[in-house]
Amino acid sequence: MQDAIVTKAADNVRILSAAMVQKAKSGHPGGAMGAADAISLLFAEFLRFDPENPNWEARDRFFMDPGHMSALLYSELALQGKLNMEDLKNFRQLNSRTPGHPEVEVALGIENSSGPLGIGHAVALGNAIAERFMVERFGDILNHKVVCLVSDGGLEEEIAYGVGRVAGHLKLSNLIFFYDANQVQLSCRCEDVMSHDFKKQYEAWGFRVIDVADGSDIASLRKAFKEAWAETEKPTIVIGHTTMAKGAIAEDGKSFEGAVSTHGQPLNAAGASTDATVKNLGGDPADPFKIFPEVAEAFEARKAELRKEVEAWKKAKAAWDAANPEKAATLKEWLSGKAPKIDLSGLELKEGVATRVTSGTILGHLAENVKNCICSSADLSNSDNTQAFLNKTGIFRANDFKGGFVQVGVAELTMGAICCGIALHGGLYPICATFFVFSDFMKPVLRMAALMGLPVKFMYTHDSFRVGEDGPTHQPIEHETQIRLLEGLKKANGKSEMLVLRPADAFETVAAWEMAFENNDSPTTIILTRQNVKTLPGDRKVEAAKCRKGAYVVSDNCGSARPDLTFVSNGSDVLLTHDAAEVLRAEGLKVRVVSMISPALFMSQSKEYRDSVITPWTPVFAKSSGLPLLFAQVVGGFGKVSGLERFGASAPAGVLEKEFGYTPEAVVAAAKEYLAEYKANVEEFKKNN
Template identity: 50%
Template sequence: LSTMVDEVTSEDTASKYRAWGWHVVEINGNDHQQIRKALNESMLENEKPTLIIGHTTMGKGLVNEAGQSMEGLCSTHGQPVSKAGASPAATYTSLGADPENPFMVFPDVQADYARIISLKQIAAADRDIENARWKKSNPEEAARLERWLNNQPDSIDFSKVVLKPNQATRAASAQILGILGQAVENMIVASADLSNSDKTDGFLKYKKPLKKGDFTGGFLNAGVSELTMAAIANGIALHGGITVACGTFFVFSDYMKPAVRMSALMRLPVIYIWSHDAFRVGEDGPTHQPIEQEAQIRLMEHLRNHHNERSMLVLRPADADETTVAWRLAFENRHRPTALILSRQNIAEWPESDGIKRADEALQAVRGAYVVSADDHPQVTLLASGSEVSTLMSASAILREQDKLKVRVVSAISEGLFRDQPREYQLLVIPSDVPVFGLTAGLPVTLAGLVGSTGCIFGLSHFGYSAPAEVLDQRFGFTPEAVAVQIKKFITESVSQ
């Protein structure tokens, strides 16, 4: 917009793409015949992707009132050309058009378009006949294809999923992906060279990788190219008929944000699997430890699309059982992208309460937030998502036993889902007359919308460090004992106020 290309780069783009194995065609981009020839040539290339490089002149044919050329001026790009000093009327005249009818279509163009439309109508009619014949001969396959193209996924009974206890949510996700790999025909999962870490390899155990010349597989090894992978996932979703998911470390979601935003804008049901969700990544250090990423991605729950829906469903499950619920929500979410934010480390499950199985209790996560544990007349509401819920459960046991405090623990897998519940339910889960203490392994602002201005949020306001997860928990104050101290301090301050 503001400068000439040769002032910015001397890169030989054609050679770069040829080195990558592309079929490259260079043409005069202002020559219609060369454009047609290049397009026809590209359609004959069946082995390689084609890049057509059109060398063009900015503002080709543009003149000012005096008939002087305005070609090649940066000022004509990004604003009406009249503001750059060009004359539309004089330009139309010099190009043989009528200034009084600038949008006229020349007779030869009209005739050519009519001929092409007629040919396409004949081809479409022939294809309709062919499709009807195929549907009649293959009724079951036709019904299945129709269902897929209408965005109706295969039915999965997630209530039958049984997961190993006390495991990382990424490992629980791997088990579910294994089930999907066996049960869902029309699903593609991708990973940015991290399938054995983000645990998308659970799907790979039952689906072979997509390869050149063999597209019968269901797993795309995208390589270390997170943005490209996300863009490909968008393309698959736009095509329709296929459920698509892609995985990498949560911190690398930063590279994917432009494509994620487009998923949200276009209502594409891409499932983003982001593992290693917090500073507990450990020795990889601060470059790999997400701190601000959850706050960033949860903003998409507040941003609405053009259908007035929350543009993204963001889910950070507290344990294996909530991971099952999260995958069910993701699989059924057919008009928006879903983010699954998963832990690297194992998460200790808490004892069943009132004889209710944890798997049944976790079903309440479909409402965004729910009460995991509660005493009558609680003195404080403890709130978190992800593995911090387990930390709060352990801290609450300390507070009950040692300090005789009455507490309520809330698991908040999705603020967006929770805020879409009736007001009565929201107040039932987070009463307005009980102080709220939030715990997050990310920025404190992550929980600000749930905790409110009178509550307290214990989180991280700095980058992480390279050390084992257990050491970081100790140093950062994220052990149950340290968190219990913070909660007591908050309750004392609340009472004094």
């Protein structure tokens, strides 16, 4: 495409971006206007995609890290014909296809939802790892580039360190960052917050760094991108020194290029003039929502070129299919969108071990039998038992992706985002593990995984104060309640945005992993013990499967009578309440014990089923190793939840159980006290109603 046409397209994007933000009366025009030249050139000449099939497996992926620059992406998609002018006019409006930050919709060419700055380029890193994994197994027929727009703010975020280190270490030559270095932030200039040498920083990580002094010079950008596309040894970052709000002027012609005020508000509010700017860029202030005819023609010609490339690829793919029928069938199955079927029924389980140990047995099985799984742990594989997966697959190394394990080091947030990128690639199922307390580092990623509906399997071990001697800094107390807040959010169909499971023994752990892989449109979190847990009573292979409804009766001596007391708990607390129930039963009480692996899942069941597990208007006492709030919804108005309302302490787990009241004797005493309270409350209720 001629340089002048690319520049014209970039001006068109600047006009549309400024007009969109002005019409919406909110948004970020400056950055979109500054990066328009580089991104227009990428779409005009470099990014390979199928105009008819947005899900084409060999397409190049374009990721947005700075989602606030969404007007830029939407304008580019309009040039391709994927969005129309009405879509752009409805920018940031309810139910529009152009929300304030891009939301993943591959059909439109939007590869990721752009959340907190920095997350997007870590997701792109995961996508690049996924591409290498696929190419290792299926060959160059699946080669593609992963390109990500990054900004000053995103590279200031701490996650940028993890991304740079891992990408450089793995020598991901398929990964290209374009750094929109416009030197302007939302509230100040970049010089006010940083002065280090980005070029040396990324070179130290092992990147090829290409510096483009004028980020609007098409010839220089083209040269840089050609070099990036040709690179075979390392990831590339193209540093484009762009101009914030390029082309922006006031009514009197005063330039507002580079002005901080243009970052996060309409140009009119920034002191410039949208009308004057549109006119300055060659548009019609009375009707700025137009695509220049010559630009439209050029992008139609580009689509014709792409169709030829896709047709050539299809012929090559057909020949590859014929030569590799087994691999072709596997690839088709992987890309079908169907979750892998896992059968754990024949697995030999050790009983009386920590649920993390049982999970390790399952992970070893997955490594051998589910070949489109990728696992990662934040330097804890020998403790969270993901080592079982690692030992049977091996770690990824530079230029060697035969394994199945991403060794990220101590980088929980980066790891979580990488796993999101792997899931976004298609055909792959990432497992992401660390200690539960370190989920604190991962809250933005957990939320983004839920927002994007990604089937990432988050696995957290060392689930309670029973971590023991490591002390309160490493003992999760509030964490289960926090993470279950995402389980409380519902999709349009009523399903939870995240499935959170805390299994009670080895057999529930098997069921939890089966449930995780059946859950194909949202993330799953499995919470596991450090300490050993005994097997619950009954035929566990049969009984534990009932946890698929969120809760079930573990033990019961009520017969047809109403319970005198129902215990509710999950994880290792289930055996604790069962042991307490046995004491109370010996004293003549009718006591039911319920294992509730997921309160939200239980509450989604029919009322008939819920009432069969927890009999209405009977005493219900829940025991939690975390905050009492965890079970508040299920115990009812006269029920009670006993939990921890303090941080933990450093001591052996057994000592802490006695100190905090997590022994059968302490639970019995608390239950009796509650039954007295319950009786008094019922009498008071009767008296007043």
